[in-house]
Amino acid sequence: DAGVTQSPTHLIKTRGQQVTLRCSPKSGHDTVSWYQQALGQGPQFIFQYYEEEERQRGNFPDRFSGHQFPNYSSELNVNALLLGDSALYLCASSLVGTGDPNYGYTFGSGTRLTVV
């Protein structure tokens, strides 16, 4: 049973560049959420995608955008990278379609982004 798969695992980008991170949800899950975790902090919610639409968004600027594909996989795009965007980016999948909000998430191993 494949869990959540994220790629790449590590990435180094230069300030001002753009980056795309990818996530494949756990089999049977239909919702993908993205979180940013700075060093020494808890994860911060970026946004959530369900039925190919952004359903909810955290306090992140428009430089952060996403997409969900018909197969439920998702991408996180960050434009005009800043040094402060350096973090571990986590993707989490869940099953919202049942309407039960009490399912736990399944997290991927994350993508470590370093902006230099």
Added chain:
Amino acid sequence: SQQGEEDPQALSIQEGENATMNCSYKTSINNLQWYRQNSGRGLVHLILIRSNEREKHSGRLRVTLDTSKKSSSLLITASRAADTASYFCATGPYGGATNKLIFGTGTLLAVQP
């Protein structure tokens, strides 16, 4: 912003001892979940407790929830070196169709062999 505050920030114990970490949160919740994170990698879901539950057990884990005090605790009994990790509480907000999680600041647990 992070809603949860965890206490202590760091905890060091000997193998075989019990470890207790606490979490406080600010708003009404639907559920509270605990996650483990090893070496800054992915989060592993440990246990979920609903707002109408007061205590839940899973193996060596015991979670309590006090919604009147907006607090929760995670007890790990008979700890092992493999339990060394960061532990985060996360709340699922009450209401709404999404299950966005709001994480606490985490407790770093070190279990000495």
